Amino acid sequence: MHVKSFVTSALVVLAQGSSVLGAPAPAPAFPSPATPLEVRDGDDMSIYSTPKTCTNPIVRKEWRALSSLERLSYIAAVMCLQLVPGKTAGTNKGVRSRYDDYQAVHIRMTDFIHFNGFFHPWHRQYLAMFEADLRRYCGYQGGVPYWDWTLDAVSEAKVMQSPVFDSFLGFGGNGGYIADVSNFPPEYISMVDVPGRTGGGCVTSGIFSLRPVSMGPGNSTAYNPHCLRRDISPWLMTQTLNSTVYNRVLSQPDFFHFTLVTEGTAPGVPAMTTHGGGHLGVGGNVGEIANMYSSPGDPLFFLHHSQIDRTWDKWQKLQWPARKSEIAGPDTMFAYPFDWFGPVPYQNVTLNSDLNFPGMGNTIKISDVMDTQDKILCYKYV
Ligand SMILES: [Cu+2]
Secondary structure, eight states: OOHHHHHHHHHHHHHHHTTTTTTOOOOOOOOSSSSSOOOOTTTGGGGGGGGOOOOOOOEOOGGGOOOHHHHHHHHHHHHHHHHHHSSOTTOOOOOOSHHHHHHHHHHHHHHHSSSSHHHHHHHHHHHHHHHHHHHHHHOSOOOOOOOOOGGTTTTTHHTOOOGGGGGGSSSEEEEESSSOTTSSSSGGGSSSSSTOOOOEEEOOSGGGSSOOOOOOOOOOOOOOBBBBOOOHHHHHHHHSSSSSHHHHHHHHHHHHHHHHHHHHHSSTTTOOOOHHHHHHHHTTTTTTOTTTTTTSTTTHHHHHHHHHHHHHHHHHTTOOOGGOOOOOOOOSSOOOOOOTTTTOOBOOTTOOEEEETTTEEEEEEGGGGTTTTTTTOOOOOO
């Protein structure tokens, strides 16, 4: 299936869907293909961990630096991945598509890849795999775009007008405002109570509002189709995603502090920085992207994490090549220095530590993903 035909289908679906955009959600009107799309590379999952000579790196650009056609091509490719059959439905019952495979592996791995030393390298490889699939299954030609939120976090008004929220050339906007979300089931509620939240309802604009999220919210890979929710806090975004916070992250003297400051030095809003700010700034109290487990159900996840990965790359390049081999942090979630809920036994991660993607790809070493243009990776940020 070629990009062009997907762009066309996207336009057709948008046109057809326009009448339901204002209707109350859930609106599970996303079309299913009559016949499964061709999965060209079969079950070959070794491609993600095959070393390559990196002569022509994939280019990852900022969302607004893409042309309109490039933005549509990316959106169409993500839609396409939501139509390509998944491969892990045997273990993850909620999987309906290749896109869902990514949500499922994140749900399953969440307790092993956050608030510890695996956070940066695991998400780096995760994005590279997602990018490889957009390209091999969906004919996408570019890299996973990043969302440089520092360009938006200058004011609350600007945040709401961010091009990533565009209903046509973006990922749709906020959910409708629900003042009281206290009656939501606990799995919907994010870890932190977010001040200044303005949504909470189902996303009502953009192509992704038409397709239900397959799994979650929360720590479950059972099939539970539900609408994509957002609960944007423009206030939180201006506090956590501005260039001052960004530069504080970048100026950390070693990886231990870099990764600590990226994930936050304490639970809660006052210590929140870039990573939490993107998730909770868009997801608020009940949005999918605010959910530690099921957040990749919101396609904006990938743009946010591309920016987080870009920041790591930028930080590395500030002292290159020394930082190409600098890794730190515990091998266990919420262990020191993330031991906010009491002491947790741990060991330090090393370059030799394993990164696991159950059902998705081979186990690799952290050392495999320390350079975006070496070993198994080949991409760059511009
Ligand atoms: Cu994550």
